Amino acid sequence: xxxxxxxxxxxxxxxxxxxxxxxxxxxxxxxxxxxxxxxxxxxxxxxxxxxxxxxxxxxxxxxxxxxxxxxxxxxxxxxxxxxxxxxxxxxxxxxxxxxxxxxxxxxxxxxxxxxxxxxxxxxxxxxxxxxxxxxxxxxxxxxxxxxxxxxxxxxxxxxxxxxxxxxxxxxxxxxxxxxxxxxxxxxxxxxxxxxxxxxxxxxxxxxxxxxxxxxxxxxxxxxxxxxxxxxxxxxxxxxxxxxxxxxxxxxxxxxxxxxxxxxxxxx
Numbered sequence: 001x002x003x004x005x006x007x008x009x010x011x012x013x014x015x016x017x018x019x020x021x022x023x024x025x026x027x028x029x030x031x032x033x034x035x036x037x038x039x040x041x042x043x044x045x046x047x048x049x050x051x052x053x054x055x056x057x058x059x060x061x062x063x064x065x066x067x068x069x070x071x072x073x074x075x076x077x078x079x080x081x082x083x084x085x086x087x088x089x090x091x092x093x094x095x096x097x098x099x100x101x102x103x104x105x106x107x108x109x110x111x112x113x114x115x116x117x118x119x120x121x122x123x124x125x126x127x128x129x130x131x132x133x134x135x136x137x138x139x140x141x142x143x144x145x146x147x148x149x150x151x152x153x154x155x156x157x158x159x160x161x162x163x164x165x166x167x168x169x170x171x172x173x174x175x176x177x178x179x180x181x182x183x184x185x186x187x188x189x190x191x192x193x194x195x196x197x198x199x200x201x202x203x204x205x206x207x208x209x210x211x212x213x214x215x216x217x218x219x220x221x222x223x224x225x226x227x228x229x230x231x232x233x234x235x236x237x238x239x240x241x242x243x244x245x246x247x248x249x250x251x252x253x254x255x256x257x258x259x260x261x262x263x264x265x266x267x
Contacts (some may be wrong), residue, residue: 015046015054023063023074026158026166030076034064097228099172104224106169107153111204111220112213113160122159123209129155130205137198142188149184152201156208156220186234193230200226 022028034040041051055072058064065075118126129152136144150173157169187193200223207216 011046011050012053012057015044015050016057018044019054019058020061020063024167025163026170028074030074030170032074033067034072034074036071096231100224100228100231103172104221104228106165106172107156107220107224108217110153110157110160110162110165110169111208112217113162113165114156115208115211115213115216117161118159118208118211122155125155126152126159126205126208130202133198133201137194140194142185145188145194146184149188149197149201152205156204159208187227187230190230190234196226197223 019028028034035043037048037051041048044051046054055064059066059072063075064072066072114122114126129148132148133145133152136148139145154170154173157166157173160166187197200219203219204216204223207219
């Protein structure tokens with residue numbers, strides 16, 4: 001009995017380790033639903049009780065989440081957008097600048113590594129992402145274009161085959177997708193910016209596909225530098241508009257705005 005218990009425990013631990021490895025390497029993604037127990041046990045070639053024990057270990061570690069309907073998903077591995085620190089950071093312009101500065105360095109590294117390490121499976125994924133960007137650009141839908149943009153960057157992180165880099169950048173891309181640190185749709189609302197971003201993404205993609213690490217790294221860094229500059233310009237324009245509106249309304253502390261609203265129509 002004891003020996004069987006030890007064997008069961010070892011099998012459950014091995015099952016948990018295998019699933020954990022899949023999460024770590026990025027094969028199982030945050031928020032992704034797992035197969036039903038019966039099918040998962042068959043694929044992993046373990047009994048359902050062993051699978052349940054392994055899943056319980058991962059739930060205790062916070063890596064899997066039980067859903068109300070009985071299924072399970074991979075836990076979100078990014079800081080929650082409700083985290084007070086993240087909320088505080090998102091209100092600070094200097095923090096957004098730091099975030100973009102960090103991404104410029106990390107994107108350069110990821111693109112250079114992807115150019116050196118991407119295999120044929122990675123290259124097919126990258127091609128699919130670039131095709132999605134082209135389709136989204138043709139539709140001129142800011143949301144679709146912004147989502148396709150993030151997906152290309154994530155595919156490059158995966159093609160870098162650096163697990164630490166992948167998980168860090170996935171966390172950042174998760175916050176980016178949800179608009180925590182800046183609203184990417186603002187970029188795609190400007191037609192002239194959309195054209196530049198399309199060409200920059202194509203330059204990164206083509207350099208990775210050509211297996212040119214130097215060109216891929218330079219293109220990725222140039223893309224992030226441009227993104228930061230445009231976001232700074234948008235923020236400055238919004239700040240100027242706010243000042244103009246406050247002047248019209250007297251800072252909302254005088255009767256000026258009321259007088260202007262009540263003034264007779266000159267016509």
